[in-house]
Amino acid sequence: MSKPHWRPAHASDLPAISAIAAQIHPALPESPEVLAEKMRLYPDGCRVLVAGDEIAGYGLAHPWKQHRIPPLDGLLARLPDDADCLYVHDVAVLPDFRGGVVRPYVADVEQLARASGIATLALVSVYATRPLWQRLGFRPVTADAALRAKLASYGEGSTYMLRDLTAV
Numbered sequence: 001m002s003k004p005h006w007r008p009a010h011a012s013d014l015p016a017i018s019a020i021a022a023q024i025h026p027a028l029p030e031s032p033e034v035l036a037e038k039m040r041l042y043p044d045g046c047r048v049l050v051a052g053d054e055i056a057g058y059g060l061a062h063p064w065k066q067h068r069i070p071p072l073d074g075l076l077a078r079l080p081d082d083a084d085c086l087y088v089h090d091v092a093v094l095p096d097f098r099g100g101v102v103r104p105y106v107a108d109v110e111q112l113a114r115a116s117g118i119a120t121l122a123l124v125s126v127y128a129t130r131p132l133w134q135r136l137g138f139r140p141v142t143a144d145a146a147l148r149a150k151l152a153s154y155g156e157g158s159t160y161m162l163r164d165l166t167a168v
Contacts, residue, residue, distance in 0.1 A: 002051075002052060004049050004050065004051040004056055004057075004097050004101055005049070005050055005104075006047040006048070006049055006050075006059070006101075006104055006105050006108060007047060007048060007050055008043065008044075008046070008047060008048075009039055009043070009046040009047055009048045009058060009060075011036070011039065013048050013055060013058070014032055014035060014036055014039070015032075016048070016055035016058075017035055017048065017055070017058045018032045018035060020055070020056075020057060020058060020092050020094060021035065021058075021090070021092060023094070024092040024093075024094070025090075025092065025126075027155060028072060028073075028126065028154065028155060029073060030072065030073040030090075031073060033075070034073055034074065034075060035060065037075055037076060038060045038062055038076070038089060039060070041062055041076060041078070041079055042061070042062035042063065042079060044112055045059075045060065045061030045062050045086065045109060045112060046058070046059070046060050046061070047059045047105055047108065049093055049097060049101055049105075051097055056093060056094045056096070056097035057091070057092055057093030057094060057097060057101065058090070058091070058092055059088070059090070059091040059092075059102075059105040059109070060088075060089040060090050060091075061086055061087060061088045061089060061109045061112070062076075062079055062086070062087055062089065063079050063080065063083030063085070063086055063087070063116065063118065064079070064080065064083055064085055064086070064087035064122065065080050065082070065083060065084060065085065066084050066085045066120060066122055066162065067141070067144075067147055067160070069124055069147065069150040069151065069154075069160065070087065070089065071150075071153070072153045072154060083116075083118065084118065084120060085113075085118060085120040085121060085122040085162070086109055086112060086113040086116070086118050086120070086121050086122070087121075087122045087123065088106070088109060088121060088122070088123040089123075091105060091106075102132065102136065103136060106121075106136050109121060110163075110165060113165060114165060118165075119164065119165045119166050120162055120163065120164055120165060121138070121162065121163040121165065122160070122161070122162050122163075123138065123160075123161055124151065124154050124158050124159065124160055124161070125138075125140075125158065125159045125160075125161055126154050126155055126157075126158050127155075127157070128157070130157075130159050130161070133161050134161075136163070137163045138161035138162065138163045139161060139162060139163070139164075140159045140160070140161050141159075141160045141161060141162055143160055147160055
């Protein structure tokens with residue numbers, strides 16, 4: 001079997017992406033319509049991890065505003081014209097394919113951000129993934145009351161994190 005690799009996501013990948021999302025995030029469900037909208041609004045930030053003939057993971061990112069977490073399972077309608085970060089909405093990889101595969105996706109997202117003149121990556125770390133994101137250069141942000149309220153919908157222990165690309 002060939003080594004897992006990232007490729008651009010296509011609309012035809014949506015069933016596999018939705019199935020992986022349901023498996024990895026049972027407590028944080030998002031509808032296929034929400035996932036499809038992210039793919040439609042910013043296809044450059046949407047990738048799938050391919051292992052042989054199987055989709056083993058996905059990553060979804062789009063331009064956004066720092067400290068303004070997009071609603072979980074909510075439609076965006078449009079992306080902000082004054083985006084100041086590339087928001088990594090989700091990276092989900094099936095357990096059998098984990099181990100070093102997120103780094104290339106983050107490198108792709110970093111290149112997209114730089115090409116767009118964006119100097120910051122942002123995300124919400126869920127479950128116990130904060131150490132992974134810290135290894136990839138993200139740093140936790142102290143959340144104010146408004147940010148804490150939005151983080152609550154992402155589950156206990158969720159952390160808003162930023163990566164400054166000018167420091168790299």
